[in-house]
Amino acid sequence: MSRRRNDSPFFPPSTPRRVHGGVKARSVRGAIGTSWWSGRFIEVLETLGVGARLQRGRNYARRGQVMSLDIDAGTVLASVQGSRAKPYRVRIGLRAFGKAEWASVEEALAGNAWYVATLLAGEMPADIEDVFTGVGLSLFPRGADELSLDCSCPDWEVPCKHLAAVFYLLAEQFDDDPFRILAWRGREREDLLGRMHEADSAGGNETRAGAPLTDVLDTFYVSPAPLPQRRRSVGGALLLDQLPPVDVTVRSRPLTEVLRPVYAALRKSAERPSDPVDRP
Structure with missing residues (x-):
């Protein structure tokens, strides 16, 4: 079996x-990329x-x-200087x-204030991936097979170090600007924000152009959607008992157990009757 060029002593x-x-x-x-969205992109490279x-x-x-590095709909083009005089041309394609x-x-986004x-x-909503998933799409590439990778360097391995460098800079x-991810998928920042502004304005105009208040007083204060049920504290349980599991420990003790005495003291203090105020 032939050795890869970068692993061979004949090619230092x-x-x-x-x-x-x-x-x-x-x-x-250390790592490059600090946000959840850049991390999702780096995951594809590391796989x-x-x-x-x-x-x-x-x-x-x-x-x-x-x-240089330019992002356009479906394509990232970059120029990377290697050991040769002429820089290498790098292209990363995504549908x-x-x-x-x-x-x-956009319809799904506009439906949520x-x-x-x-x-x-x-800003980028933390769960925006769910919106794309809900309409059968994926904001980020789900694997390398969704990317087309090309570099003009002589290295036959993909991705080469030039492609990897561009990946990290993209992250x-x-x-700096998460809207560049959307631009790569085909929607520029200004276009998307313009559509969101139109949706926001349309929602406001619909409210103002509705029926007179005197005609809808019986339903005006009714929630358009059912509110979530609030869990009641049973048997005087503290608020900590109503929290979902928290995977945090302090000196090997669960965080909820560390906080429990504090909450108990606060509750006791709140229930203690205040001193009477002397009146003249």
């Missing part, structure tokens, strides 16, 4: 040419099992070897959603 590791003004990762050690190539890719990203698919996503408010604030760019 090459030193990349120095780049001035390249796209450089902020992270100087490829390319071992040392990931480390070399991180080094390239931190050295600033990526000279962009069509108009009908995006219409389904929290999603609309969060997106209009320039940091997703941290």
Whole structure:
């Protein structure tokens, strides 16, 4: 069986040419990418099992070897400087959603005031993946088979260190602006926010243009959706007893047990009758 080029003593590791003004990762050690959305993207790269190539890719990203990086619908194009004089061309492809698919996503987003408010604030809802899943789509690639990876370097292994470097820089760019993930899937930030603003305005106009208040007084204060049932404390149980399991310990003791005396003292203090106030 032939040895891989990077594992062969006949092909010692090459030193990349120095780049001035390249796209450089902020992270100087450890993991790259801090948000949940960038982490989801890095997971795809790490499932490829390319071992040392990931480390070399991180080094390239931190050295600033990526000279340019552009995100467009369905395509990421980058230029990476290696050991040769001519930079390598890197392309990472991901299927962009069509108009009908995006219409389904936007309809689902517009139907939830929290999603609309969060997106209009320039933030990514923590459970936005559920929205895409609910309409039969996936925001992030579910595996390497959904990506097309190409680099003009002579290394026949995929992904090479140049592709890995671009992956890591993409993760940091997703941290800076999570809307770039949506742009990669085919919806620019301004377009999506414009549609969310229209949905928000339409909802408000519908309320203002409704029936006169005097005609709907009997239902005006009725919740449009049933409220969740509140669990009652049985037998004087504390609030801690109503919490879901919390997998946190303090000095080998469950957090709820550590807090229990505190809650008991607070409850006792609240139930203690106050001192009478002398009146003149």
